[in-house]
Amino acid sequence: MFRRMVKSLSILLAFAAWQAWAMDRVVGANASLDIHAGARSASLGGASLAVDHDLLELTSNPQQLANVENSWVAxxxxxxxxxxxYDYGAVQFPLGELGGLGIAFSRFGADDIPWIAEGDPLPEGSDYRTLSIADYVFTLAWGRRFLDDRLDVGVSFHGLYRELDQTGWGFRGDIGANYHVHPQFTVSTFLKGWTSSATTWEEGTFEYSSPEWYLALHFEQPISYFYGKLGAYWQSAGILHRENRDEDWDGEPRGGRFWEHPGDWFGGGRAGVEFAFDFGLSLRAGLASLSEMESWTAGAGIALSNWLRVDYAFESHPTLSAVHRVSLEFSPGLFLFPKKKSEPKPSAMQSQAMEKSEEAEEKSAVSEMEPTSEETLDEDSSGGIYWEE
Incomplete structure (x- = not known):
């Protein structure tokens, strides 16, 4: 029995190696997985890796599921x-101490495309056949917190079905993490396609893209004078490979990898700023490419209640038409049980900071109540009640 198992495993490994050798290495296999769905992240220049609590970016940010308190639909x-x-839907479920689970489904495509066979005369009016092309993506993700709530880890798997002139299937696995250096500062990382991003076509062609690695930073500062908090977000370009950055948006040649051209690599990153008012309004702006001012983005969001959020994003482009994006997030659990708090559970560092702040306030209150030395002497000499330290 053991020999049969070893023989079967050897055959499977040999077949997998042959398939990998037969594949064609390309740039952007399963590129539909890289489209930004969430209006919040899109208005921040697409720096989705640094943005927490944006369920519509589940494809590129699975680690946000590590701190799930309530169910949400987006x-x-x-x-x-x-x-x-491009239509995208996602749902998340809290799993208690096990973290959170997320499921997403999306469709990217076009309908009612005229189809005229070669040699056929051009039809008059609308008397012609049509076809549709589309990519369908299914995502399953899981996240959990570790290391005393300092580390968030998330893993996701994506399946893609492509319907063009021929059908195709694709697959990709990702892994991401957030490390909370400080309650106001977070470092994120994302390894896209650690399984490689592979696609197979009906005619027998196999394609794959190698893994890619990203870094991101998020800084948040409360500003009580304006009744809100300011957030800054940055996401790097791919560190390992050139991706689609051999030319910039204007067609000019650029450098590629980090160690070859650090300046060009930094210019290919994304960044955004957000100010969230305490009453629920958020204003946002960003750059989809730090080297291209024409790639500016802007948007706003409003929390109509603790169970309903609406976001809008505007994305400019130097050559193509501008894009308008709208997203909606709804929490059935908070709608049915409105008394339940919607704020995420604070991390261990945040809890420690709150405890220290409360202790400082208590000490300040006690010091105000304690009498001065002169007051103590007067009360002591008069024979009244005196204070002891």
């Missing part, structure tokens, strides 16, 4: 140029 709709549309 939807997003984007209308691109030439009637191309």
């Amino acid at each position: 939807f997003s709709h984007v209308a691109y140029y030439e009637d191309t549309r």
